[in-house]
Amino acid sequence: MEDLPASDPRSFMQQANVHCAYCDGAGITHQPPATVNLNYDQDPDYLLPPEKQVAENLSTMYKCMVIPNKLYLFFGCPYLAKAGAGGPIENQPHNLLKEIRNWEVEKNRECRKKGLRRI
Structure with missing residues (x-):
């Protein structure tokens, strides 16, 4: 490239x-001004102050990235037919962050259609 x-x-x-x-x-x-909960479990009432949320997010990332120190534990086993062996990085926080990105893209698309710019 x-x-x-x-x-x-x-x-x-x-x-x-x-x-x-x-x-x-x-x-x-x-956007919106908030800290994302990387360990979101569908409970809308579970809100933490930003400082505590950052600490919890760091703990979540540690569990997903540092504790599984063997490569197959981190990324999962090789993908074969009928094998669902994704590692922790594929499930959490990767999928959550993918959903957040998709939400942002859609919101920006809506604003552009209306001639607005999100700040």
């Missing part, structure tokens, strides 16, 4: 342009 000319759609430059076209800076500023 690095050696491709900037006009090639597979180049880093074109990939960055695609990213910038849809990016709203959500990685820099949270």
